[in-house]
Amino acid sequence: MTREAPVPNNESITLCGACGGACCRTRPGIEAPGRFLATPDPAGALRDLLASGLWVLDTHYGVPYDPGKGERGDPDRIILYPRPATRAEQAAESIFALPGAGECVFLRDDGCALSFADRPRACQALEPAADGECSSSWTRFDAAPAWLPHQEAVAAALDRLGRAYPFP
Ligand code: SF4
Numbered sequence: 001m002t003r004e005a006p007v008p009n010n011e012s013i014t015l016c017g018a019c020g021g022a023c024c025r026t027r028p029g030i031e032a033p034g035r036f037l038a039t040p041d042p043a044g045a046l047r048d049l050l051a052s053g054l055w056v057l058d059t060h061y062g063v064p065y066d067p068g069k070g071e072r073g074d075p076d077r078i079i080l081y082p083r084p085a086t087r088a089e090q091a092a093e094s095i096f097a098l099p100g101a102g103e104c105v106f107l108r109d110d111g112c113a114l115s116f117a118d119r120p121r122a123c124q125a126l127e128p129a130a131d132g133e134c135s136s137s138w139t140r141f142d143a144a145p146a147w148l149p150h151q152e153a154v155a156a157a158l159d160r161l162g163r164a165y166p167f168p
């Protein structure tokens with residue numbers, strides 16, 4: 001399996017520079033599974049990111065669904081997916097998300113330290129808008145079903161770090 005189709009670079013230095021990174025100061029964007037699945041050892045790639053202290057696993061409660069399409073949700077299912085850590089999470093050396101908003105560890109005075117290609121998919125998918133009403137074509141509601149089939153890889157990454165998957 002390969003990484004998801006690249007998101008066209010929609011960076012706006014003008015809009016995001018003027019804004020100062022409001023999105024990056026509240027909650028870092030979620031990464032899609034493709035980055036890991038494209039490697040020979042997805043669980044190892046995820047383990048390495050978590051071990052860096054710069055990434056954490058965030059928690060999604062319930063499987064998103066569209067009743068209009070006849071889909072059924074599972075409100076009890078818990079899904080873990082990775083995103084860059086906040087500065088507080090990095091300071092706490094946590095590999096799990098902590099409650100509350102926080103600034104992304106990759107945010108610098110001149111913007112994101114990562115190249116556009118290396119940013120999490122949720123960051124790439126954010127479309128800047130002059131009025132601050134920035135939209136996104138890939139959110140946590142897309143991340144949850146994308147990561148649902150790969151929870152075993154998440155559990156394997158945790159196991160290699162000596163940590164247990166925290167949910168039944
Ligand atoms: S995407 Fe929107 S919220 Fe984020 S830095 Fe750019 S203008 Fe600000």
Ligand code: SF4
Pocket residue numbers: 023024027028029084104105106107108111112113114119120123
């Ligand atoms: S990875 Fe970059 S674009 Fe994404 S939240 Fe962090 S600083 Fe912002």
